[in-house]
Amino acid sequence: MRLPVSGLLILALVLAGCGRIRESRLNPFNWFGRSQPAAVAVTEPAVPGRPDDPRILVAEVTEMEVARQPGGAIVRAAGLPPTQGWWDAALVAENNGEPVDGVLTYRFVVDQPRGPARVSTPQSREVTAAAYLSDIKLANITQIVVLGAGNSRSSRR
Incomplete structure (x- = not known):
């Protein structure tokens, strides 16, 4: 069965309008993209606002992703400390969790091993x-940035 000319015209207009959704914040594919390496300028080893926190920045942030969840998103980062045995890893938000010029920054902190540690893989x-x-x-x-001691990764939308 053939579509009338008006039906084809309406279909063409609807499909052409779908291209604009790509730029919308409603589009789940237009969310935070893959993380990219970013320059890091970190001077303090302690977590700001928590002087009693013994944790330090992880040596290298190897990956970071922002995964959409119902009601929000989960920021997940993986890091590589110099040896085995590092623990109590956390993403600690800077500026009390408030973004600065649209950029939310996390410090990726870990606690030192409690004994001798191997390097391994x-x-x-x-x-x-x-x-x-x-x-x-x-x-x-x-934009979301995760800081490590030697590098940082960021993801923007």
Whole structure:
């Protein structure tokens, strides 16, 4: 059965309008992209606002992703400390979790091993940490940065 000319015209207009959705914040594929390496300028080993926190920045941030969840997103990062045995990993938000010019920054901190530690393989040393962000908090965020001692990774939308 053939579509009338008006039906084809309407179908063409609807399909052409779908291209604009790609730029919308409603499009789940237009969310935070893959993380990219970013320059790091970190001077303090302690977590700001928590002088009693003995944790230090992870040596290298190897990966970072922002995964959409109902009601918000989960920021997950993996890091590589110099040896095995590092623990108590966490993403600690800077500026009390408030974005600065649309950029929310996390410090990826870990606690030192409690005894002698082996170097072994990178896979056996990897640590992971995550943080949840609500949709309300995400409304003002255009970029998320995770800082390590030697590098940082960022993801923007």
